[in-house]
Amino acid sequence: MVAKTKYDEIKKFEGDLEQCMKCGFCTFWCPVYQEEWVESSVARGKNMMIRGLLAGDLEYTKEFAARLNKCTLCMACTANCPAKANIPNIIVAARADTVKARGVKFPYNIVYRCVLPRRTLFGNIVRFASWFQGVFLPRTEGTIRHLAMFLSALGKGRNIPQIAPKFLRQIVPVVNRPPAGVETRMKVGYFTGCMTDFVFPELGEHIIDFLTRNGVEVVVPKEQGCCGAPAFLGAGDFDTGRKLADTNIKAFEDVDYIVSDCATCTSSLKDYAKYLADTPERKEAYARFGEKVYDISQFLVDVLKLPASAYRAAPEVKGKKVTWHDPCHLVRHLGIKDQPRQIIKSIPDVEYVEMPNADRCCGMAGTFSVYYYDLSKKIADKKVESIRSTGADIVVSSCPGCEIQLIDSTIRNKLPVKVMHIMELLQ
Amino acid sequence: MIKPEIVSQLQKITGKEGVLTAKEDLNAYSYDGTTTWTHMPDVVVLPTTTEQISRVLKLANENKVPVTTRGAGTNVSGGSIPIKGGIVLCTVKMNKILDINKTNLTATVEPGVVLQNFNTALAKEGLFYPPDPQSFLGCTMGGTVAENAGGPYCVKYGVTKQYLLGLEVVLANGYVMKVGGVTVKNRTGYELVMLFTGSEGTLAVITKITVRLLPMPAASKTMMAVFDDMIAGGQAVSNIIGSGVVPAKSAFVDNFVIRRIEQMTPMGLPLDANALMLLMDDGNPAAVETDTQQIVDILKKSGAKEVKIAKDADEAAAYWKMRSAGFAAVFGAAHTVLAEDVAVPRDKLAEFIKKLGEISERTGFFIQYLGHAGDGNLHPSIFTDIRKEDEFARAQAAMGEIFRAALSLGGVLSGEHGIGLEKQRFLKEAMDPVALDLMKKIKGILDPNNILNPGKIWEEEGA
Structure with a gap:
């Protein structure tokens, strides 16, 4: 007999479990199933495994976890499910129930519980580890640099960018006002996310510059931390997730809008209410916070409503052919599909070309790619073929996670395309 | 339970990666698209070649281990549920389109090819394969042949059997047999291709399929x-x-x-x-x-x-x-959904619908239906809960009335889903007893040890 309390988090999503009527349509859309061709890969199989768990037929063993976690949470199953059964919800919930029962394993417990919530410590560890990076990992070409620590754990020999010599938080002030002569239209908080902060600070500077020039006062609170995705979505560590959530909410108390350049961060910040709210107060606070959060492209198009003329090509992208990769967290988790395309199409001197299956998962999925790197590469290879078929010079996205995957997989497949963040296209 | 030495021999045949024995995996092959039935296999085998299938069947036959062939498990009759345990032989990894011949208007595929992928490949050539079970995103070609599947297109274009020209099948003893060919006309002996079409995995394992095609309508x-x-x-x-x-x-x-x-x-x-x-x-x-x-x-x-x-x-x-x-929409609506698949002569459809209304009133069950109409095929469903013994029994009785109403109008028990487990209790009423006996005899000749999808189509003696 299963103790009632054992699967509390799963039980919150029991409705999703029951929605699945095993039609198997998800097999067609699941990037993992399409590589593995076994039933435990796909939403239907995972759903039935969880039902077995609740019925007491199965236990949450290592074997169980290995199968359940083999999921990029890309949501392609849910988006295409006739009954809209959200199996990724249950996967995250199951991770949380396990953490409740057993805690987080070493070394992740140290990482999630001690390092992620301490922003400066996190940064310093990352930097410290980066000194050893060149020694242990292969060097890559051109502008690609090496990064370390967890980001290097992500590596396992993959081509990844290097840690920045100076973090964004050390470069920019807390308050960034529009330049003289530009009227301040609104004040927004900029959630920098770990990747932009530690790896791509120049992207952060560029975004602040673009926003201020367009009449936005940009606040970059020093107190902000990691969005929590690796902890609560990846590892099911809801306690740490709440700690990070509370920190971030406090950091952004004084702004009406929060923008993020990372699809995963944006989606995770909005997901606090769904997964982490354990009290009515938190539920309310998390929901209110989530409503303030905007993806950068969504903010420019839907809130700032910039005219097409505001989008001018950065000098290095003029005359180039550009294609767009939909991050899962943007297109399916948040339903943002048209805004980035609208921005790219508005840029004169840039030719937009849609790639086939633009919204198919790139296979990165954070910790997924640590545990299942070979599988992650296979999924990425299909994305590379999509990009190749367009003949594009540049593939843009708005998720640093996806970008790392795209950099790695295009280099591995010898596809000479430049991987950029959508904001880098803009002058 | 299956003997460990059989599992290790299976691993020798397909490699370790082709054999699943973990409880979690077995659980994931215990169901199909129905809501009523589940049963765990003892082992799941994922072959990649006909030769591997031949060796698996030879081994199973010698050891009298049940073998339930499964494609994507999207069928809605209980057909691919390993009700006797044993081996689930899952063909999804054999998913190559071997040939598309635009001038002969034929194609040859492996059984694991997903119908939608086949259609996408054909569309590039301006070709068209009409049978369209509504599980086309998941279902495999092998499954559509084994179930003789149909869909909305069959009003004008017919069902799977109208497109089959040739098959390669592996018999229970492991022999690889070819029947039919690649010609539109073929009058060589009995129509053995038809014997395996709609046989629900009880007579052989289908390993290659040749179908005829049409040009895509303009x-x-x-x-x-x-x-x-x-x-x-x-x-x-x-x-x-x-x-x-x-x-x-x-x-x-x-x-x-x-x-x-x-x-x-x-x-x-x-x-x-x-x-x-x-x-x-x-x-x-x-x-x-x-x-x-x-x-x-x-x-x-x-x-x-x-x-x-x-x-x-x-x-x-x-x-x-x-x-x-x-x-x-229908299957997610209740814990247990009994979905019928009766077909009546097309001109009797209105009359049949009237009878459904009467049955609903008499039995007190709400009868929901969707269907194809133009081909007389309708899917009336009753919502119930298998956990409530009494209600479930009454729901099953109501299903019986629906089926008998169809039969009285000259209809049939299953239009496109097959019998599997879901409809076997009605089979005796739906067929000439001599014809039913003939089916059993055919099964006895092809599969004397009754290893291929045992327990399906007809109820077992004494059951």
Whole structure:
């Protein structure tokens, strides 16, 4: 007999479990199933495994976890499910129930519980580890640099960018006002996310510059931390997730809008209410916070409503052919599909070309790619073929996670395309 | 339980990666698309070649281990559930399209090819394979042959069996046999291709399939008609066919499905409509124009409150997506859903729908239905809960009444889903006893040890 309390988090999503009527349509859309061709890969199989768990037929063993976690949470199953059964919800919930029962394993417990919530410590560890990076990992070409620590754990020999010599938080002030002569239209908080902060600070500077020039006062609170995705979505560590959530909410108390350049961060910040709210107060606070959060492209198009003329090509992208990769967290988790395309199409001197299956998962999925790197590469290879078929010079996205995957997989497949963040296209 | 030495021999045949024995994996091969049945296999084997299948069957036959062949497990009859345990032989990794011949209008595929992928490959060549079970996103070609599947297109184009030219099958003893060929005409002995078509995995394992193709019709138009009641809708279909126009596809859903779909994926369907009919006409553009006009006229004369013609391919696709979501709408509605698959002669559809109303009133069960209409195939469903013994028994009895009503009108027990487990208790009533006996004898010749999908189609003696 299963103790009632054992699967509390799963039980919150029991409705999703029951929605699945095993039609198997998800097999067609699941990037993992399409590589593995076994039933435990796909939403239907995972759903039935969880039902077995609740019925007491199965236990949450290592074997169980290995199968359940083999999921990029890309949501392609849910988006295409006739009954809209959200199996990724249950996967995250199951991770949380396990953490409740057993805690987080070493070394992740140290990482999630001690390092992620301490922003400066996190940064310093990352930097410290980066000194050893060149020694242990292969060097890559051109502008690609090496990064370390967890980001290097992500590596396992993959081509990844290097840690920045100076973090964004050390470069920019807390308050960034529009330049003289530009009227301040609104004040927004900029959630920098770990990747932009530690790896791509120049992207952060560029975004602040673009926003201020367009009449936005940009606040970059020093107190902000990691969005929590690796902890609560990846590892099911809801306690740490709440700690990070509370920190971030406090950091952004004084702004009406929060923008993020990372699809995963944006989606995770909005997901606090769904997964982490354990009290009515938190539920309310998390929901209110989530409503303030905007993806950068969504903010420019839907809130700032910039005219097409505001989008001018950065000098290095003029005359180039550009294609767009939909991050899962943007297109399916948040339903943002048209805004980035609208921005790219508005840029004169840039030719937009849609790639086939633009919204198919790139296979990165954070910790997924640590545990299942070979599988992650296979999924990425299909994305590379999509990009190749367009003949594009540049593939843009708005998720640093996806970008790392795209950099790695295009280099591995010898596809000479430049991987950029959508904001880098803009002058 | 299966002996460990058999598992290790299976591993020698397919490699370790082709054999699954963890409880979690077995659980994931214990079901199909039905809500009533589950049963765990002892082992799952994922072969990649015909030769491996031959060796697996030889081993299973010698050791009398049950073998249930499975494609994507999207069937809705219990057909691919390993009800006797043993081996699930899952063919999804054999998924190559071996040949598409544009001048002979044929294609040869491995059994694991997903129907949608096959159609995508054909579309690039301007070709068309009509059988369209609504599980096309998941179902495999092998499964569609084993179940002799059909779908909305069969009004005009027929079902899987009308397209099969040749098969390669592996017999229970491991022998690899070829039947049929790649010619449209073939009068060489008995039609053995048909023997394996719709055999639900009980006679052999299908390893190669050759089908005939059609050129893709140049034009098509989709219409949606709203009716006040299902009976009028059923009559409208008969009127259309009687007028000499055969639509390419037809589908029919009731108010329940309309509301469920609007709840799951809102697409602006009329919530107050009692019956919604979808029709598609295809062919050369000029003919499609005149046919469509004729169909619209008849629909209106037959009492349609509203008729809409889809303005473009996207709108048409949205309408048909609604139909393919129909089963999800129904199956997600209750703990246990008993879904019938009866077919009646096309001109008896309205009468049959009337009888369904009477049964619903008499038994107290709400009867929901969707179906194809134009081919007389309807899927009446009853919502129940298998955990409530008494209610479930009454629901099953009501299902019996539905089936008998169809039979009394000259109909059949299953139009397209097959018998599997779900309908075997009615088989005796649905077939000539001598014909049923003949089937059993055929099974005895081809599979003397009864290893291939045992416990399916007919009830076992003493059961």
